[in-house]
Amino acid sequence: MTESQSKYGVLWSRDELVLSLYLYCQIPFAQTKANNPEVMRLAKLLGRTPSSVARKLGNFGAFDPLLAKQGISGLTHASKLDREIWNEFYGRWESLIQESQRLLAKTKVYSAKVDDQYPIISRAPRPAGKSEKPTTVMARLYQSFFRRAILSSYESSCCICGNDLPQLLVASHIIPWASNEETRADPENGLCLCVLHDKAFDRGLISLNKSYTIVLSSALNVSKSNAVQVTLRDYQNHKISMPRRFPPKDTFLKWHFENVFVR
Numbered sequence: 001m002t003e004s005q006s007k008y009g010v011l012w013s014r015d016e017l018v019l020s021l022y023l024y025c026q027i028p029f030a031q032t033k034a035n036n037p038e039v040m041r042l043a044k045l046l047g048r049t050p051s052s053v054a055r056k057l058g059n060f061g062a063f064d065p066l067l068a069k070q071g072i073s074g075l076t077h078a079s080k081l082d083r084e085i086w087n088e089f090y091g092r093w094e095s096l097i098q099e100s101q102r103l104l105a106k107t108k109v110y111s112a113k114v115d116d117q118y119p120i121i122s123r124a125p126r127p128a129g130k131s132e133k134p135t136t137v138m139a140r141l142y143q144s145f146f147r148r149a150i151l152s153s154y155e156s157s158c159c160i161c162g163n164d165l166p167q168l169l170v171a172s173h174i175i176p177w178a179s180n181e182e183t184r185a186d187p188e189n190g191l192c193l194c195v196l197h198d199k200a201f202d203r204g205l206i207s208l209n210k211s212y213t214i215v216l217s218s219a220l221n222v223s224k225s226n227a228v229q230v231t232l233r234d235y236q237n238h239k240i241s242m243p244r245r246f247p248p249k250d251t252f253l254k255w256h257f258e259n260v261f262v263r
Helices: 014-024 037-046 050-061 065-069 080-089 093-104 112-117 134-153 195-202 218-222 226-231 250-259
Strands: 169-173 190-194 206-208 214-216
Touching: 014 037, 014 050, 014 080, 014 093, 037 050, 050 080, 080 093, 093 134, 134 169, 134 190, 169 195, 190 195, 195 206, 206 250
Parallel strands: none
Antiparallel strands: 169 190, 206 214
């Protein structure tokens, strides 16, 4: 990676910043610390110290609009190039994934064992056979990025019921994957839901209004089950727990209400 020099040391290159933003989007802001193994791995890849990478992640936090609304300012020494990279890729998530994978493909310093241990900044595997097309590989990377971004934003808890068992959590698309290619990797098109509420949302039994309040389908009225009462009907007019980053976009919620929700 090409780096420019200054009297203050080695400046950050565009490539380094792209990979740093890629990692930033996939871990909770509170975990952008030098002792985070994924920060340490990126630091080794870039030939920098974990502390310097953690500071750079903090710089990106200074541009994050939802962090600002929560009174979290990030670090204050962001550079002009930091801002340019943020503006270039924020909201263009597939481009960020593709560019990051292009850069990672140029590196040859990590074994498969290390890649498996810390998969966030791993290179995409080569297609294994005729059925493993490059488009399939990229689809898996989009899904992985989306899941990591959603779970980290919602602090690995269902935004409806608070379930925090990782095995029961789903990064749920508001506009389904197959319905719009442009939103499939967008974290603002996602909710962290437990398997039950994910299925109910997917089948249109629940939706959200523009105030992030749960709306229930009349289809639930046919059930006399106490389980349905406790797990679904009791959440009528309940506001979801908001994410630390990437809040669900109003236009996506409106689409779900108009196209999926069963009135």
